[in-house]
Amino acid sequence: MNNFDLLLHGLNTALSLNNLLVAGIGAFLGIIVGAMPGIGAVTGVSLLLPMTFKMNPTTAIIMLAGIYYGNMYGGSYSAILLNIPGDSPAVMTAMAGYPLSRQGKGGKALFTANIASFFGGTIGIIALTVFGPVIANFGLKFGPAEIASLIFLALTSIGWLLGEDFLKGIIATSLGILLSTIGMDLLSDGSPRFTFGSINLLSGISFIPLVIGMFGITQVMDLMSGKNDDSLTDGRRLTIRESILNKKELKRISLPILKSSILGNFVGFLPGAGGTTGSFLAYILEKKTGKNKNMDQGAIEGVAASESANNASAVGAFAPLLSLGIPGSATSAVLLGGLMMWGLQPGPLLFSEQPDFVWGLIGSMYIGNLICVIAGLAIIPFLMSILRIPRGIIAPMIVVICIVGSYSVNNSMFDVWFMIGAGAVAYILKKNNYPIAPALLSFVLATRFERSIRQAFSISHGSALIFIQKPISAVLLALTLLFLCSPLLLKLVHKGSKR
Amino acid sequence: MDLVISVIIIAISAFWIDQGITRYGFWPDGIPGGGFIPVLFGIVALIASVAVIALRKRKHEQPAPVDYTAFIPIGAGVVGIVFIQTLGISLAVFFLMFLWMKFLSKYSFLKSIGVSLAFTLFIFGVFRVWLRVPFPSGLFHLM
Numbered sequence: 001m002n003n004f005d006l007l008l009h010g011l012n013t014a015l016s017l018n019n020l021l022v023a024g025i026g027a028f029l030g031i032i033v034g035a036m037p038g039i040g041a042v043t044g045v046s047l048l049l050p051m052t053f054k055m056n057p058t059t060a061i062i063m064l065a066g067i068y069y070g071n072m073y074g075g076s077y078s079a080i081l082l083n084i085p086g087d088s089p090a091v092m093t094a095m096a097g098y099p100l101s102r103q104g105k106g107g108k109a110l111f112t113a114n115i116a117s118f119f120g121g122t123i124g125i126i127a128l129t130v131f132g133p134v135i136a137n138f139g140l141k142f143g144p145a146e147i148a149s150l151i152f153l154a155l156t157s158i159g160w161l162l163g164e165d166f167l168k169g170i171i172a173t174s175l176g177i178l179l180s181t182i183g184m185d186l187l188s189d190g191s192p193r194f195t196f197g198s199i200n201l202l203s204g205i206s207f208i209p210l211v212i213g214m215f216g217i218t219q220v221m222d223l224m225s226g227k228n229d230d231s232l233t234d235g236r237r238l239t240i241r242e243s244i245l246n247k248k249e250l251k252r253i254s255l256p257i258l259k260s261s262i263l264g265n266f267v268g269f270l271p272g273a274g275g276t277t278g279s280f281l282a283y284i285l286e287k288k289t290g291k292n293k294n295m296d297q298g299a300i301e302g303v304a305a306s307e308s309a310n311n312a313s314a315v316g317a318f319a320p321l322l323s324l325g326i327p328g329s330a331t332s333a334v335l336l337g338g339l340m341m342w343g344l345q346p347g348p349l350l351f352s353e354q355p356d357f358v359w360g361l362i363g364s365m366y367i368g369n370l371i372c373v374i375a376g377l378a379i380i381p382f383l384m385s386i387l388r389i390p391r392g393i394i395a396p397m398i399v400v401i402c403i404v405g406s407y408s409v410n411n412s413m414f415d416v417w418f419m420i421g422a423g424a425v426a427y428i429l430k431k432n433n434y435p436i437a438p439a440l441l442s443f444v445l446a447t448r449f450e451r452s453i454r455q456a457f458s459i460s461h462g463s464a465l466i467f468i469q470k471p472i473s474a475v476l477l478a479l480t481l482l483f484l485c486s487p488l489l490l491k492l493v494h495k496g497s498k499r
Numbered sequence: 500m501d502l503v504i505s506v507i508i509i510a511i512s513a514f515w516i517d518q519g520i521t522r523y524g525f526w527p528d529g530i531p532g533g534g535f536i537p538v539l540f541g542i543v544a545l546i547a548s549v550a551v552i553a554l555r556k557r558k559h560e561q562p563a564p565v566d567y568t569a570f571i572p573i574g575a576g577v578v579g580i581v582f583i584q585t586l587g588i589s590l591a592v593f594f595l596m597f598l599w600m601k602f603l604s605k606y607s608f609l610k611s612i613g614v615s616l617a618f619t620l621f622i623f624g625v626f627r628v629w630l631r632v633p634f635p636s637g638l639f640h641l642m
Contacts, residue, residue, distance in 0.1 A: 185523065194518065
């Protein structure tokens with residue numbers, strides 16, 4: 001049988017009443033868990049894993065895939081509505097989506113997020129169906145040098161997010177990287193680094209309390225300094241009709257979705273690169289090549305780029321997991337644990353030995369994606385009602401969610417203290433024109449960057465030539481150089497054309 | 500304020516550079532050590548902060564006015580943590596919501612009680628009952 005026949009067989013498996021039901025339940029639970037700041041996909045899937053213990057492997061993984069998928073959809077809701085990204089890829093969604101909520105266009109942002117997630121996921125699933133094993137093998141060519149070069153490209157791209165004050169942007173980016181070095185240095189002898197003797201810092205700084213503090217708490221601080229008690233939409237009632245995108249707007253987001261899905265899906269195939277790198281690179285690509293240059297002031301193109309890349313990347317992570325047994329993200333590592341628990345051994349043989357399972361899973365992704373977009377669109381009216389809550393009520397609610405969300409990550413009060421401190425510091429920095437998003441993004445990317453660059457140097461015995469000798473790495477570095485020089489090149493071209 | 504922030508960042512960067520070189524090792528045994536990244540980006544942050552100070556006078560920027568009401572959430576967060584550690588999560592959420600709504604947002608007693616109770620039940624139901632997050636029960640072990 002070819003892939004198409006196998007997919008039909010998989011769809012047949014997924015469309016059984018039982019599997020359809022668990023896919024729906026998984027998607028619904030995933031959306032709720034994803035929308036809760038502090039829980040996130042990894043914790044969500046881990047928490048709900050025990051629910052699948054008594055199911056057969058195919059049904060169980062279909063439900064987990066639904067949860068995983070739903071998480072990706074739900075993660076954007078708190079980012080758009082409350083400026084609290086549920087997980088790291090949603091940072092970019094918050095940047096473009098929350099300003100839209102403040103302008104009374106929260107419904108359009110939510111609609112865009114759902115549509116972009118659906119198409120991003122669909123493109124990702126098609127790529128997984130057709131090219132999955134092939135691309136996963138190509139992904140294996142990405143060793144430490146290539147991954148370091150890819151993340152270096154992403155890090156240098158942060159320059160485009162720095163805002164008006166370039167120097168302060170550089171400082172914020174560097175501070176994010178310095179913060180990421182706190183914790184045990186697992187590449188050396190596991191000795192503590194910059195922990196100041198605190199046990200709580202041994203495992204490093206948790207991203208979720210940091211992002212909740214820097215985005216969520218500063219958001220409430222901004223609300224408190226406002227003089228009136230209106231809602232986020234200034235008391236205006238939003239209708240469902242206002243949230244539906246018109247033809248022109250759909251056209252505006254179609255190209256960003258296509259570009260970002262392809263990019264995000266490819267990044268998802270790379271072991272360890274993750275959805276954050278995907279959504280971030282897609283956002284930057286859209287900012288540089290798209291028509292709307294003011295995405296940070298709120299733009300559906302930004303939401304579309306970030307969300308489609310995130311979902312395409314989430315699906316992409318399944319390719320190395322299923323075909324090679326290598327998890328592409330932390331969540332797929334939890335899924336790998338599930339597979340092994342059911343006695344399944346991921347790898348090339350899984351496709352031939354367990355076709356019901358693999359193609360049932362891929363088939364259920366199509367169904368799960370469809371269920372998620374229907375559920376996501378259906379709850380927009382409820383989500384929009386959150387925007388109408390007056391500031392005097394929504395502010396304490398956000399503070400409570402920030403506290404509970406931060407605590408839930410590691411069940412630690414230290415994280416809550418850290419979140420409050422991070423919020424206060426971020427607010428002062430923000431008021432003095434230091435951009436916050438670059439610090440968060442560099443914090444996320446730096447850990448993987450440091451690991452890869454040090455591994456690459458270890459392999460080459462300290463020679464930097466490894467980054468040029470490897471063709472993929474060399475291409476990525478050339479692209480980095482090109483991007484860095486692009487403002488200068490564009491100026492020269494502009495001057496030349498004037499003459 | 501710019502000067503104060505820049506000086507603090509210079510101090511942090513200098514500490515990271517110093518520890519990176521002297522304690523964790525920048526380039527031990529011919530390969531990057533634990534101090535490699537801290538030193539590199541510490542230097543970047545330090546140079547950029549010095550540049551911010553140097554350029555400060557030229558820009559003539561007005562310092563951002565400080566609105567102290569903005570720090571209410573920080574105070575509320577600290578009070579919330581103290582409440583959680585003494586009363587347990589459910590009572591802490593309820594009291595934090597109620598006190599904020601009644602005394603800061605000036606809502607009526609009944610509305611404050613009603614909204615606080617409903618929101619507490621929501622938080623307890625989702626995080627404690629459904630997701631089984633082990634909340635601290637406080638001194639009284641009420642929940």
